[in-house]
Amino acid sequence: MKGAVLYGPRDVRFEERETPRILKPTDAILRIAATCVCGSDLWPYRGINKVEKPTPMGHEYCGIVEEVGSAVRSVKPGQFVIGSFFASDNTCPNCHHGYHSSCQQAEFIGTAQASLLRVPLADGTLVATPSLPDDDLVPSLLALSDVMGTGWFAADAAGVKPGSTVAVVGDGAVGLLAMLSAKLMGAERIIAMSRHPARQALAREFGATDIIAERGDAGVAAIQELTRGVGVDSMLECVGTQEAMQQAIRSTRRGGGLGYVGVPHGVALDGQQLFYAHVHLHGGPAPVRRYLPELIEAVWDRKINPGKVFDLTLPLDQVAEGYRAMDERRTIKALLRP
Numbered sequence: 001m002k003g004a005v006l007y008g009p010r011d012v013r014f015e016e017r018e019t020p021r022i023l024k025p026t027d028a029i030l031r032i033a034a035t036c037v038c039g040s041d042l043w044p045y046r047g048i049n050k051v052e053k054p055t056p057m058g059h060e061y062c063g064i065v066e067e068v069g070s071a072v073r074s075v076k077p078g079q080f081v082i083g084s085f086f087a088s089d090n091t092c093p094n095c096h097h098g099y100h101s102s103c104q105q106a107e108f109i110g111t112a113q114a115s116l117l118r119v120p121l122a123d124g125t126l127v128a129t130p131s132l133p134d135d136d137l138v139p140s141l142l143a144l145s146d147v148m149g150t151g152w153f154a155a156d157a158a159g160v161k162p163g164s165t166v167a168v169v170g171d172g173a174v175g176l177l178a179m180l181s182a183k184l185m186g187a188e189r190i191i192a193m194s195r196h197p198a199r200q201a202l203a204r205e206f207g208a209t210d211i212i213a214e215r216g217d218a219g220v221a222a223i224q225e226l227t228r229g230v231g232v233d234s235m236l237e238c239v240g241t242q243e244a245m246q247q248a249i250r251s252t253r254r255g256g257g258l259g260y261v262g263v264p265h266g267v268a269l270d271g272q273q274l275f276y277a278h279v280h281l282h283g284g285p286a287p288v289r290r291y292l293p294e295l296i297e298a299v300w301d302r303k304i305n306p307g308k309v310f311d312l313t314l315p316l317d318q319v320a321e322g323y324r325a326m327d328e329r330r331t332i333k334a335l336l337r338p
């Protein structure tokens with residue numbers, strides 16, 4: 001079997017890898033229908049996270065169950081399934097509270113840019129679609145594996161409600177889908193922080209009502225002006241840098257919610273600033289598994305089309321070009337088909 005392997009900065013190769021097989025009775029093997037390159041794959045690709053040894057890549061996936069272990073009950077061969085980037089048992093206390101990405105048995109799934117994938121804890125991790133999907137639904141179903149669920153968590157964690165005023169920092173796939181999520185949750189005003197025309201257009205399509213191109217102090221001032229000096233009810237931080245987090249805290253109203261899903265890189269918060277900000281902070285790796293049933297239904301009923309964030313589709317053997325295009329910001333998100 002062939003798949004993507006990262007050797008070092010900007011060196012991703014499509015090459016022979018060990019064919020996955022059932023290792024535990026709770027495993028399943030999937031034949032991948034589609035996978036993709038994530039913004040977070042760019043941290044090691046750019047050398048910001050060190051790559052110690054050749055590393056298989058990919059954590060977003062959907063596909064057909066090929067084989068299941070002897071203990072698997074809820075999915076069977078032939079079904080089309082979607083799962084999160086963290087395998088979860090769906091039975092432990094953390095799962096019961098809805099935090100599947102902190103499952104006591106959580107296992108990161110990081111080898112999905114390939115034609116076959118082993119998924120541990122298949123019963124708790126995978127959710128099947130009602131039947132085999134039409135091909136045009138596959139990108140949107142794939143988006144549920146991470147980016148849509150992550151955008152949804154940002155909006156959920158920030159407490160978006162009908163009538164809310166919301167702002168989103170970050171115009172990558174997660175930020176754009178956070179806007180779509182806020183719209184679905186009934187937000188009345190959605191402010192997108194973006195300086196890229198193509199992304200601004202998709203932001204508007206997903207429900208953004210205002211666009212702010214400024215960043216830092218100027219970005220904060222622009223939001224304060226739009227909200228008459230109050231700040232937004234809900235702030236969705238989808239970047240993970242110090243600048244983005246500061247901008248988010250300073251733009252949220254007193255008593256408002258800040259959902260942060262950008263993986264923090266070099267973010268340090270000041271206790272006194274937080275103390276006086278009066279902001280509800282909630283974030284982390286999104287418990288995507290919690291949201292899969294309702295989001296699958298929304299895609300299945302064609303109420304949402306989160307797959308629109310994929311503006312480049314490549315055969316899996318051109319995975320290196322997918323990384324390049326995202327690194328150079330020529331594309332929002334690259335979909336790969338084996």
Ligand SMILES: [Zn+2]
Nearest residue numbers: 092095103104
């Ligand atoms: Zn669990």
